[in-house]
Amino acid sequence: xxxxxxxxxxxxxxxxxxxxxxxxxxxxxxxxxxxxxxxxxxxxxxxxxxxxxxxxxxxxxxxxxxxxxxxxxxxxxxxxxxxxxxxxxxxxxxxxxxxxxxxxxxxxxxxxxxxxxxxxxxxxxxxxxxxxxxxxxxxxxxxxxxxxxxxxxxxxxxxxxx
Amino acid sequence: xxxxxxxxxxxxxxxxxxxxxxxxxxxxxxxxxxxxxxxxxxxxxxxxxxxxxxxxxxxxxxxxxxxxxxxxxxxxxxxxxxxxxxxxxxxxxxxxxxxxxxxxxxxxxxxxxxxxxxxxxxxxxxxxxxxxxxxxxxxxxxxxxxxxxxxxxxxxxxxxxxxxxxxxxxxxxxxxxxxxxxxxxxxxxxxxxxxxxxxxxxxxxxxxxxxxxxxxxxxxxxxxxxxxxxxxxxxxxxxxxxxxxxxxxxxxxxxxxxxxxxxxxxxxxxxxxxxxxxxxxxxxxxxxxxxxxxxxxxxxxxxxxxxxxxxxxxxxxxxxxxxxxxxxxxxxxxxxxxxxxxxxxxxxxxxxxxxxxxxxxxxxxxxxxxxxxxxxxxxxxxxxxxxxxxxxxxxxxxxxxxxxxxxxxxxxxxxxxxxxxxxxxxxxxxxxxxxxxxxxxxxxxxxxxxxxxxxxxxxxxx
Numbered sequence: 001x002x003x004x005x006x007x008x009x010x011x012x013x014x015x016x017x018x019x020x021x022x023x024x025x026x027x028x029x030x031x032x033x034x035x036x037x038x039x040x041x042x043x044x045x046x047x048x049x050x051x052x053x054x055x056x057x058x059x060x061x062x063x064x065x066x067x068x069x070x071x072x073x074x075x076x077x078x079x080x081x082x083x084x085x086x087x088x089x090x091x092x093x094x095x096x097x098x099x100x101x102x103x104x105x106x107x108x109x110x111x112x113x114x115x116x117x118x119x120x121x122x123x124x125x126x127x128x129x130x131x132x133x134x135x136x137x138x139x140x141x142x143x144x145x146x147x148x149x150x151x152x153x154x155x156x157x158x159x160x161x162x
Numbered sequence: 163x164x165x166x167x168x169x170x171x172x173x174x175x176x177x178x179x180x181x182x183x184x185x186x187x188x189x190x191x192x193x194x195x196x197x198x199x200x201x202x203x204x205x206x207x208x209x210x211x212x213x214x215x216x217x218x219x220x221x222x223x224x225x226x227x228x229x230x231x232x233x234x235x236x237x238x239x240x241x242x243x244x245x246x247x248x249x250x251x252x253x254x255x256x257x258x259x260x261x262x263x264x265x266x267x268x269x270x271x272x273x274x275x276x277x278x279x280x281x282x283x284x285x286x287x288x289x290x291x292x293x294x295x296x297x298x299x300x301x302x303x304x305x306x307x308x309x310x311x312x313x314x315x316x317x318x319x320x321x322x323x324x325x326x327x328x329x330x331x332x333x334x335x336x337x338x339x340x341x342x343x344x345x346x347x348x349x350x351x352x353x354x355x356x357x358x359x360x361x362x363x364x365x366x367x368x369x370x371x372x373x374x375x376x377x378x379x380x381x382x383x384x385x386x387x388x389x390x391x392x393x394x395x396x397x398x399x400x401x402x403x404x405x406x407x408x409x410x411x412x413x414x415x416x417x418x419x420x421x422x423x424x425x426x427x428x429x430x431x432x433x434x435x436x437x438x439x440x441x442x443x444x445x446x447x448x449x450x451x452x453x454x455x456x457x458x459x460x461x462x463x464x465x466x467x468x469x470x471x472x473x474x475x476x477x478x479x480x481x482x483x484x485x486x487x488x489x490x491x492x493x494x495x496x497x498x499x500x501x502x503x504x505x506x507x508x509x510x511x512x513x514x515x516x517x518x519x520x521x522x523x524x525x526x527x528x529x530x531x532x533x534x535x536x537x538x539x540x541x542x543x544x545x546x547x548x549x550x551x552x553x554x555x556x557x558x559x560x561x562x563x564x565x566x567x568x569x570x571x572x573x574x575x576x577x578x579x580x581x582x583x584x585x586x587x588x589x590x591x592x593x594x595x596x597x598x599x600x601x602x603x604x605x606x607x608x609x610x611x612x613x614x615x616x617x618x619x620x621x622x623x624x
Binding site for chain 1: 362492522541
C-alpha cells in the first residue's frame with residue numbers, strides 16, 4: 001500500500017511536469033505544486049529517488065503492448081538506475097484502461113508487464129531480479145472516463161522491492 | 163443450506179387444460195425466428211407466446227395462500243408475495259392488485275368462483291394452502307387455474323421445513339412459468355457476483371451470493387483480497403473464481419457450504435477466466451506466462467492439466483457448449499478480439515464473429531442454440547447473442563460499459579453488469595447488475611447492497 005501510494009504521488013508529479021495547469025483534482029494539485037526535485041529529503045538510491053527522479057512507469061497505446069519510443073527512453077533511465085543500485089528486485093505491474101473487458105485486460109496487462117521485463121532483461125538486468133503481475137483494469141491510477149485518464153492507466157509500473 | 167423439499171403432483175385435477183383462446187395470433191408469426199419454444203402447448207389455452215414484439219404481460223391473480231393457523235397464514239401470504247414478484251419480474255406476467263379481488267382466500271379453498279375472477283380480468287388464477295404438520299414440516303399445495311376455460315392447469319404439493327418457504331415459492335413460480343410459457347423456469351436459482359465498494363483506484367471486491375431475486379444475500383469473502391469472475395459448478399455447490407490471495411493471481415475453487423477453498427492446479431503463471439465443464443469434472447481456464455495467454459483444462463478427478471491452445475495471441479474467456487464437445491473462447495489472433503470455437507480438445511478452431519468491432523466474453527447458452535457476448539464498437543459496449551456458427555447476431559443491451567453476460571438456466575434470460583462513466587474526481591462511478599430477456603425487452607436491475615459486477619447465474623438448484 002505504501003508503494004502504491006508513492007506511485008500515485010509520482011504520477012501526480014509527472015502529470016504536473018507535463019501539463020502547465022493540473023486539472024480539478026484538488027489533492028493532485030496540492031501534491032503536485034511542490035516540485036519533486038526540490039525536496040531535500042530524497043536520498044539517492046532510495047525508492048523515492050527512483051520514483052521522483054527516474055520515473056517508475058511507462059505508458060502504452062490502446063490495446064497495444066509494444067513499447068513506444070518514450071517508453072523505451074524511460075526504461076533506459078530505469079535500467080541505468082537499477083544497474084547502479086543492484087540490490088533492488090522489482091515487480092513490473094501491467095495495467096489496462098477501463099475500455100476493455102475484464103479477462104482480456106488481465107491478459108493484456110500481463111503482456112505489457114512482460115514487454116517491460118523483456119526490455120529490461122535485454123538491457124542487462126538479471127532475469128531473476130524481475131517479476132511480473134497483471135492487474136488488468138482493476139487498479140487505475142487516474143480517475144475519470146476520458147482519454148487523458150485512460151492514457152495514464154495503460155501503464156507498466158516498476159515497483160521496487162528487496 | 164436448506165434441505166431439499168419434496169414435491170408431488172396433486173392427484174385431483176391434474177387434468178389437461180380446457181379450451182381457452184388464442185392470446186395473440188399476430189405475435190406467433192414474429193416468433194419463429196427465435197426458435198425458443200421447444201414444445202408449444204396447444205394454442206387454445208392460457209399461454210404466453212414469447213416473441214420479439216411487444217408483449218402484453220398475462221394478468222394473473224395470486225391471492226395469499228390459505229392457512230388455518232396464524233403461522234400458516236403468514237407463510238401463505240409470504241409465499242404468494244414471492245411468487246407474484248418472481249412472475250412479475252419476468253416481464254411475462256402482470257399480477258393483479260389483491261385489493262381488486264372479489265372472492266376471498268377462505269372460500270377459494272372450495273374452488274374458484276370463476277365469474278369473480280373474470281370480472282377483474284384475471285386470465286390465470288393461483289390458489290394454494292399451507293399446512294404445518296405435527297412433525298413441524300410444512301406442506302404447501304397450489305393449483306393454477308385457467309379462468310376463461312374454468313379448468314385446472316397445474317397442481318402440485320411440496321413438503322419442506324417452514325424456513326424453506328422462499329425456495330418453495332420459487333418452485334411454485336417455476337411451475338406456473340413453465341405451464342404457461344412452455345419454457346423451464348429459472349426462479350429457484352442463485353446468483354454469485356462481485357460486490358464492489360470504495361474508490362475506483364482501490365476498489366474493494368468481495369464474493370457474494372444471493373437468490374436470483376436478491377434475497378438471502380451473503381458475502382463469501384471478507385474483501386482482503388481482490389477477487390474476480392466467479393462461476394458456478396453444475397451442482398451450484400462450488401464456485402470457481404480468481405483471487406489475488408497473497409498477491410498472486412490464481413484460480414480457486416470454493417465449496418460454498420463448507421467455505422473450503424482450494425488453489426486450482428500448480429501453474430507457472432497467472433491463471434484466470436475459469437469455467438466448469440457441464441459435467442463438473444473439469445475447469446477450463448487461461449494461463450498467462452511470459453506474455454502469452456493460452457487455454458488449459460484442469461481435470462478435477464485426475465488433477466491432470468492439458469494445454470488446449472498454442473498460439474502467441476491472447477486466448478481467454480473459454481466456455482463449454484452444454485454437451486461438453488465444444489469450447490467457445492476469445493482470441494486476438496486475428497489482430498483484435500474476436501470469438502472462436504474449437505473442439506473440447508483444442509482441434510477445429512474456427513472464428514465465428516465477423517461484425518464491426520471487437521467481441522469478448524462469449525458464453526454458450528445452456529440450451530446450446532446461442533452464444534452471448536460483449537461487443538465493443540464506436541466507444542460503446544453492447545451485450546448480444548449469435549448462433550454458434552456466428553450467424554444471427556442481435557444486440558440486446560448497450561451502454562458506456564456493459565459486460566459479462568451470464569445465462570439463466572432456461573437460456574432465455576441473461577444477467578450482466580453495467581458501469582457508468584466517472585468524472586476526474588471519480589464521482590459518478592457505479593456498477594450494477596441487470597437482467598434482460600432474450601428479446602431485448604424487460605431490462606431490470608437486480609438490487610444489491612453495494613455495487614456489483616461479474617454476475618454468474620446458477621443452474622436450477624438440484
